Amino acid sequence: MGSLFERAPLPHKIRPSSFAQVIGQEKAKLQLQKYKEPVSILLYGPPGTGKSTIARILGGSWKLPFVEYNAVTTGVADIKKLLERSEKEGSILLFLDEIHRFSSSQQDSLLKGVETGGIVLIGATTENPSFRITRPLLSRCQVLKLEPLGxxxxxxxxxxxxxxxxxxxxxxxxxxxxxxxxxxxxxxxxxxxxxxxxxxxxxxxxxxxxxxxxxxxxRVIEYDQSGESHYDVISAFIKSVRGSDPDAALFYLAMMLEGGEDPLFIARRLIILASEDIGNASVHGLPLAVAGLHALETIGMPEGRIILGQVTTFLASCPKSNASYLGIGSALSFVKERGPSLKIPNRLRNAPTTTHKKEGASQGYKYPHDFGGFTPFSYFPDDLSDNPPQFYRPTKNGMEGKIREHLASIWKKISGKNYE
Ligand SMILES: Nc1ncnc2c1ncn2[C@@H]1O[C@H](COP(=O)(O)OP(=O)(O)OP(=O)(O)O)[C@@H](O)[C@H]1O
Missing domain, CATH: 1.10.8.60 (Helicase, Ruva Protein; domain 3)
Structure with missing residues (x-):
């Protein structure tokens, strides 16, 4: 039993680290101890009855690297990345909390990994898997029910x-x-x-x-950590920070803390927000949010509230931009549609050998520093050079306004770019 962090919240601090320490759940324990080899499992049961605890114990006994995601904040791209990692490093145990929050297509993204064993999935759900989990995924997992604790x-x-x-x-x-x-x-x-x-x-x-x-x-506020109000409050919180209202944001933060929400969950959500909703409008947002998570891990609660309060008020007060979030979204769609057919132009290829040089690699490349830091140049593949796409459309907000002015000033003579 125990946690890395002296000041971790009590439930974490005394989380069982072996089946012998898990109280109740005799039927499930009996079954689980039979799994000497890794298998994918869906753990179905009421909140706070030991689902994530059991997943961690299994990870330890199967000696697999343990990755924990919450389906609410995870997407297909994360699953793909995990699959790529498993191809290089071997099987990974993915504990996916609230798996029923995954859409059918998100659940489909797990199939390949589960099938090959690259991902050993332990999905936790408070909802009946027969209704919320797709048939193909259900058929690849063992389903175990945890009983309410007596x-x-x-x-x-x-x-x-x-x-x-x-x-x-x-x-x-x-x-x-x-x-x-x-x-x-x-x-x-x-x-x-x-x-x-x-x-x-x-x-x-x-x-x-x-x-x-x-x-x-x-504790006037009825706050059900795993039920609907959990999502309503986190949603109201995120919307208040995005909407630049530090007071409303603090109000919802206090509601979550009073209700016993996991402070690390809040800190992780703030990191995503800092990049998605503030981005380059204030480049201090993301590092502060990341530092907030680390500080919280080190300090624990109750002082962690001070850190969350600071990160929340800062992010709420920052100028906002979702331009880089939109930019990577449209670049990804573009590459999906056009990518494989487009060639890297010779002028951008490296020429480490004479063969490369003979092929024309790097010919025509202009080293920007030889021109005072910038010179107009065509970086896109030739097929796109005439009409290059523009993914990043910086706003005028905060620091991004300066970025926009700078880009406008250097690219002004080049067609296809619009920073007006
Ligand atoms: N069966 C149990 N025996 C001993 N301690 C338990 C048990 N179930 C839960 N706990 C305690 O409660 C804490 C939270 O449990 P855990 O995270 O495993 O619940 P969960 O079922 O995953 O809940 P949720 O669905 O809310 O995420 C654990 O850290 C542990 O301290």
Missing amino acids: ENDLLEILSRGIESLDPKPNITKEASSLLVRYSGGDARKLLSNLEGLVLSRDSGTQIEASDIETFLES
């Missing part, structure tokens, strides 16, 4: 949590039962509530049933 299981997990806290809190039996009842069978919620409760009180005082009620009542 009262005794939850009490055992709670006492593990209590034992691991320093100083060890003093909680009455009634208070423990109440915490279990309010967890709704979700061990993560149970442990997060315990941690929140202990942090909100002076150490050494006895925690009674009435304290639990007061504490939980103060």
Whole structure:
């Protein structure tokens, strides 16, 4: 058991690292321990009952590199990249949380890897796989159902949590039962509530049933981490940052933190936003968001809230541009349509040998620094030179405005570019 990070949230800190430490789930454990060789599995069960925990344990016992994605923030391109990596490095265990959020075509992108064994998939879902997982994927996976954790299981997990806290809190039996009842069978919620409760009180005082009620009542916002409200709040959060409203963004950030959302999940979403919605309008956005994730991993909670608060307010206050996001999107569509038939022009090829030179490689290339840093030149394949496509259309926002002015000034005599 344990986490790399001393200050990691309690559920992470005491996550079981072997089947012997997993409480309950006897039927599933019995079945899982039979899988000596890697197999792809769909774990179906209520939130906080051990799905990601089990995936990690399997990864360890099969000695496979472990990659964790959430289907909400993952696309076909990520799966393709993983497949390419597995072709070079061998099998990879992909733990795909919320797999039911993948569309049919996204699920199809997993088939090749699962079929060849390059990707050993462990998909986690709270929804019945027969309805939400495509037939071809379903037929390639073992389906295992995790049961809701019973009262005794939850009490055992709670006492593990209590034992691991320093100083060890003093909680009455009634208070423990109440915490279990309010967890709704979700061990993560149970442990997060315990941690929140202990942090909100002076150490050494006895925690009674009435304290639990007061504490939980103060959490006015009903926030269901794996249900619809999780997606509604993260969506409202992202939209507020994108919409440059730091106050609304902080409001939704606070809602997520109060509700026990995984802070690392929030930090990862901010990294994507920094590139997708701010991009070159403020080039400080992406490095700050990445630094935020690293800082959070090092510092943990509750201080991690300060880091998330800073990253959120900065990104919300930055000028916005989705020009590079749109640019790579249209370049990818273009290459998909035209790419294979287009040749790299000789003037851009390297000429390391005399044969290359004889073929004309590098002939006509103009080294921009010989011309003061820039000289007009045709970089596209010859078939496109007459009418070169323009993918990047910088906005006038923030620093991108300067980029746009610069590009306009150097490319002004060249047809096909439009920076007006
Ligand atoms: N069966 C269990 N035995 C012991 N601890 C558990 C068990 N299930 C969950 N936990 C505790 O709860 C935490 C969260 O569990 P885990 O991430 O495995 O749940 P999950 O089923 O993947 O949830 P979700 O669907 O919400 O992602 C774990 O880190 C661990 O501390």
